[in-house]
Amino acid sequence: MNNRIISVFCLLFCFSTFINRLCAQDELKNQVSLNGDDLIPALFSSNSNEYNLSYRRLISEKKHLRIGLKYFYEDENQLTLGIKTGVDFRIKPRSNKWKFYYGIDLDLSYSNNYQGERKYYESSLVPFFRIEFCLGKHFSISTEPGLFFKLQSIKDYDGSPVDNSNEIFSSGIKDLGVINLNFSF
Numbered sequence: 184m185n186n187r188i189i190s191v192f193c194l195l196f197c198f199s200t201f202i203n204r205l206c207a208q209d210e211l212k213n214q215v216s217l218n219g220d221d222l223i224p225a226l227f228s229s230n231s232n233e234y235n236l237s238y239r240r241l242i243s244e245k246k247h248l249r250i251g252l253k254y255f256y257e258d259e260n261q262l263t264l265g266i267k268t269g270v271d272f273r274i275k276p277r278s279n280k281w282k283f284y285y286g287i288d289l290d291l292s293y294s295n296n297y298q299g300e301r302k303y304y305e306s307s308l309v310p311f312f313r314i315e316f317c318l319g320k321h322f323s324i325s326t327e328p329g330l331f332f333k334l335q336s337i338k339d340y341d342g343s344p345v346d347n348s349n350e351i352f353s354s355g356i357k358d359l360g361v362i363n364l365n366f367s368f
Contacts, residue, residue, distance in 0.1 A: 210241060210244075211241070211320070211321070211367040211368055212240060212241040212368075213238070213239070213240055213241075213367065213368050214238070214239040214240075214247075214365050214366065214367045214368075215236070215237070215238055215365070215366050215368075216236070216237040216238075216239070216325065216363040216364065216365045216366075217235070217236060217363065217364050218233050218234060218235050218236075218361065218362075218363060218364075219324075219361075219362040219363060219364050220233065220361075220362075221235050222364060233253070233358065233361055234251040234252065234253045234265065234267060235252060235253055235254055236251065236252045237249065237250070237251040237252075237267075237363065238250050238251070239271070244273075245272055245273040246270065246271070246272055246273075247270065247271045247272075247273075247284070247286075248268075248269075248270055249267070249268065249269045249270065249271060249286070249288065250266070250267070250268050250269075251265075251266065251267040251268075251288070252265070252266060253265030253266070253267075253292060259297055259298075260296075260297055260298055261294065261295065261296050261297060261298075262294065262295045262297075263292065263293070263294040263295075264292065264293050264294075265290065265291065265292030265293070265305075266290075266291055266292075267288045267289065267290040267291070267309075268288065268289055269286055269287055269288030269289060269309075270286050270287065271284040271285065271286030271311075271313055272284060272285055272286060279317070280316060280317050281314070281315070281316060281317075282313075282314075282315040282316075282317065282323075283312070283313065283314060283315075284312070284313035284315070285310075285311070285312050285313070286310070286311055286313065287308065287309065287310045287311070288307075288308075288309040288311065288329075289306070289307070289308060289309075290305070290306070290307040290308075290309055290331070290333075291305070291306050291307075292304075292305045292307075293305075299341075300339065300340050300341035300342075301337055301338065301339050301340070301341070301347070302337070302338040302340065303335060303336070303337055303338075304335070304336040304338070305333055305334070305335045305336075306333070306334050307331045307332060307333040307334075307357075308331070308332045309329050309330065309331045309332075309357055310329055310330055311327045311328065311329025311330075311357070311358070312327070312328060312329060313325055313326075313327045314326050314327075315365070320367070321366060321367050321368065322364075322365065322366060322367075323365040323367065324362055324363065324364055324365065325362075325363045325365055326358070326360070326361060326362055326363065327358050327361070327363070328356065328357070328358055328359045328360075329356070329357050329358060330354065330355070330356060330357065331353075331354060331355060331356075331357040332352075332354045333352070333353050333354065334350065334351075334352050335350065335351045335352075335353065336348075336349075336350050337349045337350070337351070
């Protein structure tokens with residue numbers, strides 16, 4: 184019993200030391216973002232093409248590297264997987280609560296529509312503008328509206344004599360109104 188109590192105290196001491204070290208940092212280097220729609224679907228609304236999880240790492244005073252993951256599965260209907268990588272740069276701040284960034288992402292995704300018997304391969308270049316409002320040192324909300332330039336390849340595998348495979352180039356506005364909930368550490 185004594186060994187267990189000592190082990191618990193040692194674990195708590197190590198954990199508190201780690202937390203104190205994180206809180207002592209002036210500039211937090213890591214940020215994990217979740218799509219608000221995944222956490223509170225009634226409050227936020229987005230479609231299955233939005234990224235569920237993103238990670239940002241501070242590289243220099245004004246530069247972050249980014250990576251994002253997308254996953255959507257609907258039984259007997261659709262599977263969507265995606266990854267995005269990119270970089271963003273901070274614009275000189277005028278406020279401690281508001282932060283502004285600009286950057287670019289490379290977005291690669293795969294989607295299999297089981298009912299339509301088609302596979303979609305997409306690659307996009309997305310220049311964006313990030314607006315972040317800090318609720319505290321560790322929590323913030325953000326949005327990243329931008330433009331996208333997308334090349335989509337469609338592969339038809341339904342077995343019919345008419346092959347509906349195609350390649351499409353498109354562009355437009357992306358992530359307008361999508362809210363991310365961020366945790367920094």
